[in-house]
Amino acid sequence: MDxxxxxxxxxxxxxxxxxxxxxLTFQYGTxxxxxxxxxxxxxxxxDLVKADLDKKIRSKPEHYKIDKITEAAVQATILQQExxxxxxxxxxxxxxxxxxxxxxxxxxxxxxSALENLVRLNGQNYFAGPSVPRDLTKEWERTEKAxxxxxxxxxxxxxxxx
Numbered sequence: 001m002d003x004x005x006x007x008x009x010x011x012x013x014x015x016x017x018x019x020x021x022x023x024l025t026f027q028y029g030t031x032x033x034x035x036x037x038x039x040x041x042x043x044x045x046x047d048l049v050k051a052d053l054d055k056k057i058r059s060k061p062e063h064y065k066i067d068k069i070t071e072a073a074v075q076a077t078i079l080q081q082e083x084x085x086x087x088x089x090x091x092x093x094x095x096x097x098x099x100x101x102x103x104x105x106x107x108x109x110x111x112x113s114a115l116e117n118l119v120r121l122n123g124q125n126y127f128a129g130p131s132v133p134r135d136l137t138k139e140w141e142r143t144e145k146a147x148x149x150x151x152x153x154x155x156x157x158x159x160x161x162x
Contacts, residue, residue: 001031003100007107009114011136014122017115021108028105035098042091049087053078 006024009017057064057074064077078084 001027001104003104003107007104007111009111009118011118014115014119017111018119021112021115025105025108025112028101028108032098032101032105035094035101039091039094039098042087042094046084046087046091049083050078053081053084 006028054074057066057077058069061067061069066073066077
């Protein structure tokens with residue numbers, strides 16, 4: 001999946017973009033559901049590892065160098081175990097992937113809204129004119145370059161103030 005490519009709009013092919021929109025939304029919705037399932041399974045796996053470690057620690061506290069079994073001591077020891085840390089790391093990575101998938105799905109919702117507005121503008125002959133129609137790609141690049149230039153100027157002015 002190429003998130004960045006899939007959320008871009010080719011303003012010269014709005015019909016093609018609309019044809020792709022539903023399948024892209026389904027594709028990313030399915031991906032998000034798969035990532036949620038992975039997160040849920042990793043959480044369950046982490047809970048099982050935690051329960052197993054808890055049982056082992058309580059049955060042989062001397063093996064884990066615990067003098068007195070307290071809830072805090074058991075929990076702290078669990079957190080230090082390699083098995084727990086490995087599964088917890090996998091859970092963190094899975095949650096990150098879920099957040100990326102969710103962000104991509106939200107971006108596709110924004111793309112849908114943008115497509116609706118572009119089609120509406122096109123229907124109102126916004127892009128028609130007495131001369132060659134505007135190239136939105138060049139307009140967008142010009143806007144982005146202006147923002148970048150403004151940022152550089154602002155940074156330069158701030159450095160001079162110091």
